[in-house]
Amino acid sequence: MLSLMIVVLAAFFIPIVLHRMQWIAIPVVVAEIAIGLILGKSGFGLIEQVPTLELLSNLGIIYLMFLTGLEIDFELIRASKKGCDSSKPNPLWISVFTFVGIFVLALLIAWVIAMLGIVKAPFFMTLIIATISVSVTLPVLKDKGILDVPLGQTILLTAVIADLVTMILLAIYVAFRRSSEGITSMLLIGGLFLAVFLIYWFLIRFVKPSNMIKKIQRETISIGTRGVFALIIFFVALSESVGAENILGAFLAGALVSLLSPDKGFISQLNAFGYGFLVPIFFVMVGVKLDLWGLLNNTQSLLLLPLLLGAFYLSKALVIPIFSRFFGWKRAVASAVLLGSTLSLVIAASAVGEQLGMINATTNTALILAAVITVLTSPMVFQRLVPDEEAVNCVRASLIGFNPVTMQLARDLTRGGYTVTLYGSDKSNLQHMEGSSFKMVELPSNDIDTLKNAKVFDAEIVVAFTKVDEDNLLIAAAAEEQGVNQVIARHETKVNLPEQSQIKVISAFFSNVTLVKAMIEHPSLIDLVTTQEHLQEIRMNNRAYHFIRIRDLDMLGQSLVLRILRGNEVITPHGDTVIHLGDRLIVSDTPEHARRLRRLLGS
Structure with missing residues (x-):
């Protein structure tokens, strides 16, 4: 029990240490593997591979594969199939073509590695090289705020398709390797997928809308969790009985749960259980089992590490020409690097490969270390190359006139997410300018040519609020002529604009009268707006x-x-x-x- 206690304590303290040391660039799973490496047989040897830890580690990889299947966003795929504007890229089709290219390149690279005599199973190596980590790409895309735009959707869909296809092909390949009756294995795995479809149809048709189920949910809060674990065990047992790996059954169980579109709160509970207990134990034990000294003492396996690292990224090379047609070269390169990240499926597949004798322990170590390096480097490169979507899509507003009204308006708009630039010809009467959260540009005058040269009219919103009413109307007319979407001008007297003009005119006098009247008659409405x-x-x-x-x-x-x-x-x-x-x-x-x-x- 001493080894179990050390593993659990290590899993508990790792996130705390990372937070305290501000090592936010290091994923928790990488730190868990590293601490296992230090405390395991390659380090101090404090953790022994006792049966209890082996059992929990096996449950950890099963649950990790379940969570990997759960991460597949079928709603995103359905939305992509509906199609967007014909002038915009379709994420689903781009993702399909991209994965086909990745798989072909991975196959070629794997054959080259096999010809060098480093590995004996080129197709198995193809599946490992073609994998992409959804658990890495998803948080990065969320952090950048691009998960809901075509670029983010295309990257995520590519990772999802890669996960799904490689997992299925791995199961079929392993079944063929284990059994001489290949056709029988294929039919049995086909029966497994048929079971998934039938269970999904049954749940959608009878169980999900059932009043009895809703009543049980109210009376037994944990019924959903019990059902999920029953589903995992059922598919794990079923996959093993047909000659496939148990990780395929767990993955299919996760995909099935995702298809049922569960509540986000329920998904959070499942993630909390896995990443709070079983999964950390698995990753620590991965580090414990790594044979680092065997890798360092084996020249061939040592050379395999940079070769595999290059293979992970080189296999994603076709992402660049495909993505560049729709998103530009810089984003295409960043996407290729991010899609080069892989971890969970590599660990799972290499463990299976070692059990079947397709790779040895040192090759397994090289694979995992190469995957760990991709997880460390890919997100950082992507973060540097791709700007935040909020910064890219911010609405630009140009305010003309230095005065307390435009200053306060600029502050409020900046807090609301607008990109504000304040222009004027004299800011000497304004104080506390150095702490402004928006850009201020002092111009020699407010004439139209000067404003054009300063690119004032390149914004989506232009507000003319100088002291001279006639200047405000001239500026507003020029802004409308330049195609600005929303134009507002200050003018204290009533003015007659052309009927087709979209310029909005504001008067301090009439605005005050209207505001006070609204505060008297509709005070709650004013509170709602302000x-x-x-x-x-x-x-x-x-x-x-x-x-x-x-x-x-x-x-x-x-x-x-x-x-x-x-x-x-x-x-x-x-x-x-x-x-x-x-x-x-x-x-x-x-x-x-x-x-x-x-x-x-x-x-």
């Missing part, structure tokens, strides 16, 4: 959500859709109201969540 969780207008331009009911928009969360503006029509929505392309949604939401909704619905 609090931190204020009203946001979001335009719906994403074809994937055309004719979708509001109740089916899971991304809304706690947001409240108050009105839908459709042409000249104002709609008070309810759960069954469908949204159309071009709709403007008036939403009560925080600025941060509203920016995410704009990315989802506006792309």
